[in-house]
Amino acid sequence: MHPPTTLEISSQVIPLMATLMLVVQLLLIAQRMLLTNIRLFAIQSLLLSGIAAVVAFNYNASHVYVVAVLTFIGKVVFLPWLLNRLVHRIQIHQDVEPLLNAPSSMLICAALTLLGYSVTRPFTSLEKLGNNTLAIALALLLTGFFLMINRRKALTQVLALLTVENGVMLAAVALTTYGMPLVVELGIFFDVMVAVMVLGILVYRIRENFDSMDTGKLDQLKG
């Protein structure tokens, strides 16, 4: 048995970490505690940042290193801290019963992942590093949308948006290493960052005005 080359290791580490991202996403769907949800999101972002670092190392692409570092600082450290503080300020620790119960939402997510797999089937090949993670990226995107629809609390919807963004980033990092210029990646990154901060304030205002984070109550006009 010859010692494995760096490329061989990377081509196995990347699908492994991407799969773990999917596992974390599924746990996020089954879990209702807000603080645990935030922690799971941080783990998912850490995995994404790891994937970016591995890709950057293999292609010697310095701008992907920037993405890895920014993801780490922004999504593993800063945003979880911000959301944690928000949870402590609004004193709500648990999402109410989601619209669909856990077993059926898990089944729906399995179906969505299957859809992701089958749609990306023609694009996957083993020639380029991490190409088969496109399926997982699409699955993260779809299940993230589902999570956003299924939950009632504004804060979990923000988290769902962030996981959707993680899916987009995964696709960008693993699929088009050279394709996405740094400017675009920076643009997406700061877009999300600002969006979350604005949404955080919005969530707080919703809570102040309606005594609840339930977005279902927002359809009634109040003078």
Add this chain to the structure above:
Amino acid sequence: MNLDPLNFLGQTLALLLLAPLLSGCIKNWKAKLQNRRGPRPWQVYFDIAKFLRKDMVISEHASWVFSFAPYVVFLTALLAGLMVPMINAPAPLRLFGGVLAVVGLLALGRFFLALGGLDPASAFGGMGSSREMTISAIAEPAMMLAIFTVAITAGSTDLSQIAQSTQSATWKLLNPAHVLAFAAMFVVLLAETGRIPVDNPATHLELTMIHEAMLLEYSGRYLAFMEWGASIKQLVLMTLLVNVFFPVGLAGPQASVAALGISLAAYLAKLLALSAVVVVVETTNAKMRLFRVPDLLSTAFVLAALALLSTFLFQ
């Protein structure tokens, strides 16, 4: 291929003797982690020896099923264990069946366990049986799918062959599909062995108990066989987990004594590592409400289903 008598005898003895020790270790470590002194790891042997000596009290309403069940539970667990490679890769009873036989034997044991709970017509026993069946109805398919994932990669449902092919593959980290399958199998392990998020193995008279509720009417020799069978079943499932997913150091068909020694050491190390993880999970989690348990198990089921799908994606 013939039945190797030494292999057969060795694995039977290992299953019989190692299983109570492993249960004892888990109990002891759990106590240590909770700042209690805890029973010594070999206490379970004394318990079983004592139960074997004691008289039995049997309800007058009990039929033959009640006295039949302990032997079935014990023997099915033992037979299933002989089909899983422990230290030596061709398991002693590999000619008689693979994955399906193991799952089937465990299901047969569970069926009789549930019948044994129902038979003396005590309210607790019936409740335990009904709960056990509810949980296993979801846990069992998850287990099947998870093992099939590995079987597809190996191209065989024979467990010895699965272990060997995972081992001899060219340099390979964990396959992503195997990661999903392992996660599912771990949840199934917790559910099947009655560990904390699903059932509490330390309770004896609580409304929430599942496995203990079915054993409530048993005493003496029958109880010894039930307890022993349960710990063997736990050992079998843990062996399945460590040797199918991490067959590092598993000795091949014509292994020397030294290779067998290394294999035994590696096996024990893996087993203890897995037990440590189980202990940490048990200590850091609270028991789930019974109606939330299907949530956990359906997560395991979906993970296993995705694992099976992923084998086609990441091959």
